[in-house]
Amino acid sequence: MKQFNDRDHSIKNRKMLKWGYGALLSALESYEHQSYYPLNSDEHRNKGRYDYQPYSINWFLHHLHDAHQVLKYLRPDEKKKFKFVDIGCGVGTKVKLANALFDAHGIEVWEPYTEVAKELMKKKIVRNHGKIYELKDTNRILVEDATKFENYGNYDILYFFRPLSEPEKEIKLENRIYQQAKPGTIVIPLWHDGDLPEYIRPLSCPSGEIHIKMHSKKKFDALNEWVKENLT
Numbered sequence: 001m002k003q004f005n006d007r008d009h010s011i012k013n014r015k016m017l018k019w020g021y022g023a024l025l026s027a028l029e030s031y032e033h034q035s036y037y038p039l040n041s042d043e044h045r046n047k048g049r050y051d052y053q054p055y056s057i058n059w060f061l062h063h064l065h066d067a068h069q070v071l072k073y074l075r076p077d078e079k080k081k082f083k084f085v086d087i088g089c090g091v092g093t094k095v096k097l098a099n100a101l102f103d104a105h106g107i108e109v110w111e112p113y114t115e116v117a118k119e120l121m122k123k124k125i126v127r128n129h130g131k132i133y134e135l136k137d138t139n140r141i142l143v144e145d146a147t148k149f150e151n152y153g154n155y156d157i158l159y160f161f162r163p164l165s166e167p168e169k170e171i172k173l174e175n176r177i178y179q180q181a182k183p184g185t186i187v188i189p190l191w192h193d194g195d196l197p198e199y200i201r202p203l204s205c206p207s208g209e210i211h212i213k214m215h216s217k218k219k220f221d222a223l224n225e226w227v228k229e230n231l232t
């Protein structure tokens with residue numbers, strides 16, 4: 001059995017994903033359950049925004065793993081950690097988990113959520129194999145309206161799980177995100193409303209849902225062949 005590679009924070013063998021992150025996953029999952037109900041608000045909902053409703057953290061880990069492998073293949077000499085953002089991050093659990101692999105950030109408009117997210121960022125969570133996982137920098141949570149945000153082009157991975165409940169507004173937000181993304185960005189558009197533009201292309205990753213912004217169909221096909229052969 002291969003060992004968890006702590007040096008580059010990647011897990012080579014997919015079967016070991018849950019093992020490697022087990023304690024962190026269950027801690028974050030219970031944090032999501034605790035945070036979910038007390039924070040729902042009519043004021044928030046009336047603005048056409050979704051309440052905090054967490055996406056499956058187990059599936060999310062698989063998406064992260066796929067995205068990481070694709071980016072490492074595309075940019076093997078990259079020295080810095082790739083930058084990740086959760087657009088509408090709620091209480092910040094996906095940011096905390098993503099920070100194990102990436103330089104992770106979250107955008108959230110509603111302050112009651114951002115307060116909880118900032119507290120989570122400060123928490124220490126113990127991993128299965130005894131290591132302390134820390135993320136102390138509260139600046140990772142940006143109190144911003146995603147519909148006005150202008151820096152989506154600064155990230156290597158853009159993730160969202162349907163922030164807005166009104167389809168028209170959601171489609172507008174999604175187009176804003178796709179347009180600003182730089183070529184080569186991984187996009188994980190979960191439960192999106194609009195049609196994806198042609199240049200946001202779906203990769204055949206095992207977890208599904210992983211897209212890349214790529215204008216050249218030829219280059220995309222070559223990358224997707226690599227994905228099919230190498231990502232298991």
Ligand SMILES: C[S@@+](CC[C@H](N)C(=O)[O-])C[C@H]1O[C@@H](n2cnc3c(N)ncnc32)[C@H](O)[C@@H]1O
Nearest residue numbers: 049052053054055088090108109145146161163
């Ligand atoms: C369905 S939850 C997704 C939570 C988290 N991203 C996940 O995957 O588990 C949608 C989140 O988007 C936030 N949101 C809604 N409108 C927003 C906006 N305009 N700007 C930033 N965040 C927003 C909501 O407050 C909520 O926390």
